[in-house]
Amino acid sequence: MTLDAPGRVVLMQGNEAIARGAVESGIHFAASYPGSPSSQILGMLGKVAKERDFYAQWATNEVCAFQACLGTSFAGARSICIVKQNGLLCIADALFCAAQHGIKGGVVVVTSDDPSAHSSTNEFDSRHMALSASVPMLEPTNMQEAKDMVPYAFEISERTKQVVIIRLTTRVCHGRGSVSLGKLPDRPRKLEAVDEWDRMVCVSFRHQIMLDTLEQVRSLFEESPCNHYSGPAHPEKLIVAGGTGCLYTKEALHLLGDPKDVGLLQLGCIWPLPEKLILSKLRTAKAVLAVEEVDPFLEDALMNLAGREHLDLRFYGRREGTINRVNELDPDHVLPAVSAFTGLPMPARQKTSDAPLLDRDLNFCAGCPHRATFFVLKQAMRREKMPGIVVGDIGCYFMAGSEPGQYGWQVNNCMGSGINVAEGLGQLSAYGMDQPVVTMCGDSTFFHTVLPGLCNASYHNSNMTLIVLDNSATAMTGFQPHPGTGLTAMGDEVKPMSIRAICEAMNCTVEEADPFEIEETTDLLTELMHRPGLKVLIMKQPCATLMAKSRKEKVTVWVDQDKCLGDACGCDRFCSRVWGCPGNSWDFKAGKATIDPVSCVGCGVCAKLCPQGAIQVKKEARS
Amino acid sequence: MLSTFALDTQVLQKDLCTSCGACQGMCPYWSSWNGRTVWLFDCDRENGRCQAFCPRMPFDEEALRAKFFDPSQADPDIGPCRGLYLVRSADPSDREGAQHGGTVTALLKLALSEGLIDAAVLNRMEGEDPAGFLATSEADILACRGSSFRIAPTLAVLNRALKEDEYKKIAVVGTACKTLATYKMRSKPFPDRDNNADNIALVIGLFCGWGLDWDGLKALAAKYVPLEDIAHMDIPPSKYHSLVIRRRDGAEVSVDLDEVTPLVRPACKACADMTAEFADISVGSGRSADGWDVDKGWNELIVRSEKGEKLLQLAREKGALEFKELPEGALAKLKRAAAGKRSKAAR
Known part of the structure; x- marks a missing residue:
């Protein structure tokens, strides 16, 4: 995290890459409330904060975190706020106001979306927030981009005096990849005094200024190094992808024999869209496939653009239905979509196993x-x-x-x-x-x-x-x-x-x-x-x-199978079936209850519940 | 259907549960709270003993009766009857604090001292509420005298005592719902899981018109006499139309029966058995021409089985009970009362 070796390539998790990007940006202030999949970022920053001379805070909630960043920005400091999708919704009011009053020191909000809601209650697409709040948004495809986008976002933020959002998704947060390290700043730059007449106020007359700022950002995004194009100069078939969609598309195109007639436009600049860049490829296209996480945001935005320009072309994607409308993307979903879009036959795939995956429901930990x-x-x-x-x-x-x-x-x-x-x-x-x-x-x-x-x-x-x-x-x-x-x-x-x-x-x-x-x-x-x-x-x-970590004594819990009546008891496997702790299990050979010593943390509650008193608890001092 | 689900849908939700406790004490799935049976968690069984023992689940009444009683002695109104008697405990101290004549107390003391039983499942007051209690001494038995007019989950205590298998000759005293459940246990519907039902040595039934809702009775009592100050409650013959509450200082408060009847448990209104037909002996309040002031110190007693007959004979020989001549028409009067409950339940 604090290795000062520019150009050295290291393996990094996406969250780690963001944290490294923040350190390379010379931030003064970082604040967050934990939320998967981006919980680790602030933890990592907290650990190096003293060494790298910045301040890091686990805030009481996301609003505290974001508004504290605005405060530090007023003093000219660089600050980063890390939230998950729901946290971004929590700060909506503050974000909309900030977009209108603008900022002084760079403010970057990192938000993580959780397609398929692996560790959330709902899927949400943060890109809608950038659109409705009129703030710029970037989305990295891989770990290198994740790191590089942080200093880039600060640069945009400070040039345009606007908050910039970086959107991550679960696989970018949790995946690992090579990252070429950048230079570490000596220390965060010295802050100047706040002038008596400095202002940062949300007032209605700044609405037009906010919209003008967005157009200024758009022109910067037209030339941004975050967007990439590969394929024919004037493609008839164009794939537009963002985030992980780019990686899955590249894999699909490769498996389909790297067709030369398909163009792939990777957009790192999600909002405002670099319309000129997009139109330069869209004008010749007959068909467009949008590959993106969660909602058909790019698909709809491109459709909007094409309509405005009276372009005659068909759109494919999550709105149209070629790609699953809900749940996250993966190669198994993207490959058939790209195959159908390009007309190239699906490659033969080898099945690795017929063994069914075991169903495992979510459960509280043993001893919870x-x-x-x-x-x-x-x-x-x-x-x-x-x-x-x-x-x-x-x-x-x-x-x-x-x-x-x-x-x-x-x-x-x-x-x-x-x-x-x-x-x-x-x-x-x-x-x-x-x-x-x-x-x-x-x-x-x-x-x-x-x-x-x-x-x-x-x-x-x-x-x-x-x-x-x-x-x-x-x-x-x-x-x-x-x-x-x-x-x-x-x-x-x-x-x-x-x-x-x-x-x-x-x-x-x-x-x-x-x-x-x-x-x-x-x-x-x-x-x-x-x-x-x-x-x-x-x-x-x-x-x-x-x-389990802090306990002074060693606790062993076991089933006295001479006392356990097995299925002859009226309890109907109460410990393993109803109490349901992963530590309580059924010994199918003996037809009796048993305790898995690896899972059990020794809370001993099941011993109180067993109607036969068959579960024993032994406590001894840790040696 | 799962047994827990069957009981919930066919008994609890239909307001047929008296909370006798027959389903409880054998597993972690059933419990009781404030006079109500509580279904805690889902059990996976379809042949649970809870379902088999519940007195409100359908069963073959004739077959169960034939298994334990002489069919030639069955009366259509009051069930198996080998004899009807008017009795009371010969020991005046038994009668103090007893509901009426202290007959059950005297019979239990006798059975215990003669080794016919080694424990008895009874009710006693614990704080404000009645609770099942396993009595194993004369003092324990004396502590359980009197009626609370509330059905307690007594049979949970029986089930636990049978499971523990420490006492081999257990007497059970209870109203019709409880004694019927006890005979269902004794019939061993699951011979491989009989919960040591053979340890049930004696069943004494109590005449019962109904039990009251616990919360309702507490609210009513609070209006007249604080619950902790109630020494005795009784329903005198119908012409008085009252519930008489005796305070600890001996003063009596008469409550209009119209205030009490709305508190009758719906499950009790559906019960057709006033005299607890499944029992060795059934005991209720006495009725004679001498009037209520005398009768309330006596009990009517129905002998139903050979075992009951022997116990009564022993009580006569040992002088444990005093006998009084039964007035003419007593049987007919009792039959009328029992038939009345049966016909009301049918409605």
């Missing part, structure tokens, strides 16, 4: 406290005459909506929504809605977006219960610190904030419980749900991954 929490919640809800309503939120506990969490929640909107959805439900008792209402959030989400909702729900005395799943970590994205942890991105120890104290200050009834104490906590939750007003139950138990 969330499994216990949702077990408790299910029990408490089933005690009601009419089970209550459970509203979910975003975090690892999203999985609780399906089997691992006993199908624990019924509604889920977006991050931080649970408290507000529940607040509404909790106001309906006058209309006969007397079922208990429960929602949840993780400790990181609590700080991220739940605070204003909690304020609202408490002030309006909504009849509901908030369960804070306090596992002392932003676990889903890789244990980034948050205001409750007492750590910063740069490794400094600071005073942590108490969730309990915050809730009490907001006049909530607060209780704390250990989700591993199944019976006790079920009784507490049952009782709490029936108290009037807003209740907060803080479930305190560290994330299993943290717990």
